[in-house]
Amino acid sequence: MRWIAVTAAAIAIVAVTGAAWLYTRAPGDDPFAPCRSAAVAGGTGAIGGSFTLVDKDGQTVTDKDVITKPSLVYFGYTFCPDVCPLDSARNAEAADLLAERGYDVTPVFITIDPERDTPQVVGEFAEVFSDRMIGLTGSPEQVKAASQAYRTYYKKQDGDDEYYLVDHSTFTYLVLPETGFAEFFRRDTTPEQIAQTAACFIDHS
Template sequence: MTRLYALLAAVFVAALLGGAWMMTRGGNGGDKFAQCRSSQIAGGADTIGGPFELVNAKGETVTDKDVITEPSIVYFGYTFCPDVCPMDSARNADAVDVLADRGMSVTPVFISIDPERDTPEAVGDYAENLHEKMIGLTGSLDQVKAASKAYKTYFKKNEGDEDYYLVDHSTFSYLVLPEVGFVEFFRRDETAEQMAEKAACFISKT
């Protein structure tokens, strides 16, 4: 009977150590963010995001390394957008404030997909009016297309008046971490609080 107890104890300890080893190894295929992910991404998270080169509000050419220096919420829109962009960007700014209340510093980033009208000054003013930390970016059409393609976003200029045309575009927001890259996206129907809750999970694991 003593040997049986000893054997059972050994099995229990082995199982416990095995579980601890799996946790330290990350589990779930080594994805340390697995518990935070709310949806599956076709091809994996590493297929979204990547290097970009754009122009900031000062007219300076910057790269993703210059911009993503802390956890960031990235959004593609344009300053002439009548409704969707202002609401989404304001929601993203609110999420940044909710995270700040939790002690987590996050930067909102607005990338224009309308470089024809969105000069560095225009996109800079737009971003500053939405949040003091928001970074506004524009660039040449080729630069904007490259950034959009990296994040698998869509945009198309509508025909019409050369000054008052609209631009169709996707409306996802992206959580991007420095040295990691894209980790999660947020849909339009998610609230600032829901975004902050999800973002906090990823940030806490970096």
């Protein structure tokens, strides 16, 4: 029995030591570890990437043209009756809070309804919320590719040909120009929480 007890104690010590080693190593492996609130299935590299879209002036732009500074990227549509305007206002407020603290962050609105959201429409929609916000559209193929890169969901509802609705996911993504996708925010995240988390990531980038 004594040997069993000794062996069990030795195993416990190894387990504790191993856990401590993992704990102390983690921050060094991930510079953003102090900022993360949750793990991302498949890793952060599974979200984000290159895209080609169209800006408010009808000019073709890529992710390199758009994400030149830390950005809050959101996929929605301008005919959305409630969710998209509320989320866009929240993201614009978060960007304003960050600006007050000395951080330059760009809110980006990417439509998932290119049929109705022309360059002019998305441009005017974005300007309603912030002169910092960039509105983007594109061909159905370009929009689909951008949505797939960020693993978002959208589907046009059946019904009225003119006033149809679009089901879609509602995450906001923090994207850094040098490292890409950093974090996502749910609808219930407040502007203050977004600003605090975004500032942490920017400080550690």
